[in-house]
Amino acid sequence: MKFRRLSQAPSTATIVFDGQAISCQAGESVAAALLAVGVDHFRTTPVSGALRLPFCMIGNCFDCLVEIDGRSDRQACLSIVADGMIVRSQSGTGRWEGK
16 A cells, blocks of 8 residues: 655755655655555564554554654554654564663
């Protein structure tokens, strides 16, 4: 499934996801910004390593966990983009893996 933005407003912020600069619109969530550019997974599960993407987009499912500015276990669907934000995909649980 290909996600797209509903409006083509000009980009007002740039975040970096796993080393790649991504242009974002003001007020959108990190999850929406990543889905709009075709990111194929945000995290892996701790037990099986299965790839995960956002499921609910309202903060209930925790499938969108990422590291934001060095802090793991951030919900991408509830985090609003900020210019210069550094976002990394999360492997497993994040907080218990030496962070």
